[in-house]
Amino acid sequence: MAGRFGFSSSAPSSMIVTNTPSQDLALSNLAFCSASDLQKFAAPGSNDLFLALVGDSLVYSLAYPFRIFRPCILMLTAHESIRSGHIALNSIQRRCVKVSAAESISVSRFIPPDNFSLAVLTLELDFIKRGSRSEQIDAVLLAKQLKKRFRNQVMTAGQKVLFEYHGNNYYFSVSQAVVEGEEKSNSLERGMMSDDTYIIFETSRETGIKIINQREAATSNIFKQKEFNLQSLGIGGLSAEFADIFRRAFASRVFPPSVTSKLGIKHVKGMLLYGPPGTGKTLMARQIGKILNGKEPKIVNGPEVLSKFVGETEKNVRDLFADAEQDQRTKGDESDLHVIIFDEIDAICKSRGSTRDGTGVHDSIVNQLLTKIDGVESLNNVLLIGMTNRKDMLDEALLRPGRLEVQVEISLPDENGRLQILQIHTNKMKENSFLAPDVNLQELAARTKNYSGAELEGVVKSAVSYALNRQLSLDDLTKQVEEENIKVTMEDFLNALQEVIPAFGASTDDLERCRLHGMVDCGDRHKHIYQRAMLLVEQVKVSKGSPLVTCLLEGTSGSGKTALAATVGIDSDFPYVKIVSAESMIGLHESTKCAKIIKIFEDAYKSPLSVIVLDDIERLLEYVPIGPRFSNLISQTLLVLLKRLPPKGKKLLVIGTTSELLFLDSIGFCDTFSVTYHVPTLNTNDAKKVLEQLNVFAPEDIDAAAEALNDVSLVTSLLGFICLIVSLILEMPIKKLYMLIEMAAQGEHGGSAEAIYSGKEKIKISHFYDCLQDVVRV
Structure with missing residues (x-):
């Protein structure tokens, strides 16, 4: 077995050591044998590469962990003066393998593995015969000479090699030999010298040798690899940032x-x-x-x-x-x-x-x-x-x-970057057939908007935990598990997405809480506002001149402003959607509230597309009509944030809601919003549409119920007569309508609530009138 550690694929044979035929051949670092012996060491498929493993094989055992022999790998060539069964080595080579002339030594064929070229070779220079002389050696010229002379020769850490340079005889000791793509390790270091090998020269002061231009010789080899595969380094989605660095x-x-x-x-x-x-x-x-x-x-x-x-x-x-x-x-x-x-x-x-x-x-x-x-x-x-x-x-x-x-910003990865990261973290399980065929990494990359690299790794870990848990039995944890049964499926990844939530993702739960009853068709007026808001979403997406767009939704309390803003945020499909509400800041000091609001905006700037909903702005400002009083610190903070453009490449849509338009206008808040929309309450036609969709009234009662919402009368049909009608013209807010329906679905006269919600029974119009009186009574 040929390899990095020096094992041979052929059986060793014993040969007798003899001296190198001449002095100039001794400086070549070659070993010589007869032409008949040479063919035994030819590498398959190569006519000119004859490498021999000379000396004892590499030995390492637990009993003798320190006992490592370093055989030399030498290039062989034929010489007519060498008899069959003999191998000629120079004095340095004989010293390396600890053998003398006329003694026998083990020699076997060495086949170099793939990727055996040396990336870095550190050599310590010295004169063969030291004296009082000093010499100045140009590292660039010497490196070029050595590469030409010893190309395709294998260099092993600890090996010494003779050579001649400008009339002087030197030798170098191999201090370090690093193969391309491999890090320095405790194993035996060796590799084949090539034209691309980066040679570092070292000398001690006692030698009298001074190396010049070493820096120039090394400049093009500042990196260990000639090219970079970021995915092999475990780096995904950061190619642009690395290029910038x-x-x-x-x-x-x-x-x-x-x-x-x-x-x-x-x-x-x-x-x-x-x-x-x-x-x-x-x-x-x-x-x-x-x-x-x-x-x-x-x-x-x-x-x-x-x-x-x-x-x-x-x-x-x-x-x-x-x-x-x-x-x-x-x-x-x-x-x-x-x-x-x-x-x-x-x-x-x-x-x-x-x-x-x-x-x-x-x-x-x-x-x-x-x-x-x-x-x-x-x-x-x-x-x-x-x-x-x-x-x-x-x-x-x-x-x-x-x-x-x-200064390089390492931001959240885009879809292609997320795909690379997922591939990196699933590569091992794919190679070992643990990844189910139904796993679609492209789809997962599309679903994981605003996930960081660490969060994506967490998703993979969570998915694996589901797969492993299926193979375990809580009744017997010692039961043996068959590896081939372990499969990580797409369902495991989808479950993992529910567990690992991105820190900079959409606040889906908070947004859904803002529209507990869902969204129903409230008529053309509400539909028009929704459509205009979605046009603003498209404007933010495609416009190059509008990185910041702000919209204010104003109207009566309970008219559905927050639900509409939450719906726009969800339907925008932006990676980052956050809602800023007073309920999350109860008991906080003014400065703490400001810091929390600023952080939400700063987080939004880290995502390419973001939506921020400022719910009930008057509550955020701590507005009290008596006085009136409000927080100027929070007001000024919001005014600055609503006018500050996001960083380059980032886009933001801010949607505000308020029931106190006159107050906001008096402090100059309305002017900071690009557009203001009035969210109306329900008129008779709107109420009729909503009631039809709720399907809680009998068809013949819907018109009467819708009329009653605008012309509220105290009606009692149970007694068989009409009482004095107190008329109160009123446009019903959608939130109050939902509350009214909930009330009418309960109680003795309204029927079974469970049956009404399931559609089996309908709300009695008389009971609806009774509840309506309670809602509008003053």
């Missing part, structure tokens, strides 16, 4: 320093990833740190830096940059890139002067961080990545160019 933060680092110096620019030293919780900020920062060729990223949680001891917090910040400072001091421009990732950076970098703790610790942390990033002795080998949900809390000085200048 690459352009602004890494493009300048790909080019040689000579180019950037001629352009007169400096590398970006910091970036800020901000946005709602769960959208992938930490994931993206972690993966950026992994794919960079540099020092291991330092990941710091903001609160971890804080300390109760005086000066200790500032010291913790300085310690984060200590390695980068030392590296830049000793290597200068050849220093590796140091990545420092700050999670929840708002915990320690609050705006200076905003914290009143009396210690000034937060202010000094910001000062210390600013000096390290872009102070007098600023570092050029550092990339600071900060993440936060509260960009507004950060100190402004931290966000200026030269510091965290690249």
